[in-house]
Amino acid sequence: MLPPLDALLETAHVVALPLVTRFRGIETREALVMQGPQGWTEFSPFTEYDDEEASAWLRAAIDFGWHQLPAPLRTSIPVNATVPAVNADQVAGILGRFPGCRTAKVKVADPGQSLADDVARVRAVRDALGPEGRIRVDANGLWNVDEAEHAIHALAEFDLEYVEQPCATVDELAEIRRRVKYMSVPIAADESVRKAEDPLAVARAKAADLLVIKTQPLGGITAAARIVAQAGLPVVVSSALDTSIGLSMGAYLAASIPELEYDCGLGTAALLAADVTNDRMLPEAGAVTVRRVDADPALLSEHAADTARRDWWLARLARCYALVEANPGL
Template identity: 70%
Template sequence: MPLPALADLLDRAHVVALPLTTRFRGIDVREALLLEGPHGWTEFSPFVEYDDDEASTWLSAALEFGWSAPPAPLRDTVAVNATVPAVDAGRVAAVLARFDGCRTVKVKVAERGQVLADDVARVHAVRDALGPEGRIRVDANGGWNLDEAEHALHALAEFDLEYAEQPCASVPELAELRRRVHYMGIPIAADESVRKAADPLAVARAGAADLLVIKAQPLGGVRRALAIVAEAGLPAVVSSALDTSVGLSMGVALAASLPDLDFDCGLGTASLLERDVAASPLRPAAGALPVGRIQVDRAALDESAAPSDRRRWWLDRLGRCHALLAQAR
């Protein structure tokens, strides 16, 4: 696909700032740059702390989705999980109430400034809310060392975990932890070891994970993510990076294109936003999301416009990342 001209992208760019219902990933407001491409709306929203090299991969994904048609979907809807941030156990029920019909819950653990007892209480509250048939997965974002992860999974095993996502940061740690906890029957999933790695297939070659968590934007687009899953030969679950409904629709397109989709996907996170930019926000209904393009509500786009200094910051970032893509070609 030819690289669109920067001037064209700047003319199409809308920068938004969306408040969250609950502090998540250390932020209270999610910023994103939206573009209306020839094939529909798309999103460029690498987290602000990511450098330009990493962010340029997200721009590749945005341009692919807005300037070309996604692969033909294999399903019309995608089942999704609820996401519980690292909140007090007493707030779990209120968070889950925003995720209609979801019977799988991803629970954030290993939050900086908290202790294992906080994680146990939170997961316990989720299990109480779900009952015995609901599925629970935990996500540590690489926050535990090897021994901490082993100890934590022992403490959390009684809640019948579906899997543990990125319990440790490095591939060798994941491989050793997988060996240590194999007898417990808790699969290990890799996220950051895929999307933030120079070699996203290293975790699969090392036998360090039972499944992959894949995200369309960080991996450079729907087609590259599909190729990684195919080459890795492991089951995959599609997740989001706290996107707007526009970015989530890219993740849904990825999930809809996977030949096998055995896990509920982490694409319901629009429920964590106080407001969105879509005419019909992509929030779970009966535990699923529809496949298809998102129509942006122009009034909501204007209402959510970022302050001028933040808009300039994002446009400058867009220019730098565009230059990197041009140089790579």
């Protein structure tokens, strides 16, 4: 059942959290957190997303704050370090924020950077992790097929665990998967799942070896778990630069999946210079604990967004609520 809008607005807090380093083109992460009968929850679609896309994130917030959670199958989730598109000499400092993590996801194909920059960054990660560490790279769909093939060849010496969203479309993913199959480099789909009208299309097209699953963009734990079950592919549960509250949501999803072969991208609180709680979802010994997170009133106040941004988020929440209310069965 859908709670009334007033119940969401009553406890809503909008925060602006500084990042440790520029990531995904931003230096501050805005988010709206609120408290439902099941606990604190989060609504934090990126600001450039339209209301239709953002409404899935609101479904997730309601699912986590107002509905019963599935029984977890595990109490902790192994997580990867996340390395933004930084210079190679900054890699060691970033990895130091993820104690015990045996896997690193490295951002590549960043606008304004070259393949040589990517190679240098990935080499620095391999040097830091040693031969037993696992490295996955994420291009966010910014290569065409020929660029992706060239880049994967250039990065193959670092023994890649997989390449995430090397190209934008399902057809391109299928083509690059065919081209690099002989190299035994798996292809993962992220945007082709969470930003697609049909999140199962990439699995049906056999265009990826595994799926990256993000709880908020897919409408919450219940909806995301359904996609995982129907896809029949290995998955990595990842975050969208959430606060610790949103990461808690992702951890509960990961804990509900019967087979979890890969380390998950749920350690990104380490990239936030501030959070909404003192009990942060930070990696310890390479893992995060599956648990609810309560917001700290003092931190909500300290990092409150200014009035204009707060009003923008509350208006956005109301618009997205209207879309959810009009289509409650989605």
